[in-house]
Amino acid sequence: MPIYEYICEDCNERFEKIVINKQQEISCPKCSSKKAAIQLSVFAMAGSGNSSTPSGGFSGGGGGCCGGGCSCH
Numbered sequence: 001m002p003i004y005e006y007i008c009e010d011c012n013e014r015f016e017k018i019v020i021n022k023q024q025e026i027s028c029p030k031c032s033s034k035k036a037a038i039q040l041s042v043f044a045m046a047g048s049g050n051s052s053t054p055s056g057g058f059s060g061g062g063g064g065c066c067g068g069g070c071s072c073h
């Protein structure tokens, strides 16, 4: 089953929903708002001007894998 990530436009709560039908109504579990914006990709959010960035956001430093120290290239 597809699980999509949503962000509530009212309280910025992030939550995931199993979506069977894309026409189904999504409501925020925190404030019950219906204004939830679907996040197709977490990476698409980078640089999109979201005000609150949780810890561990993009730093552009290329940490973790593919930093040259691993053999995945």
Ligand SMILES: [Zn+2]
Pocket: 008, 009, 010, 011, 012, 013, 028, 029, 030, 031, 032, 033
């Ligand atoms: Zn909300």
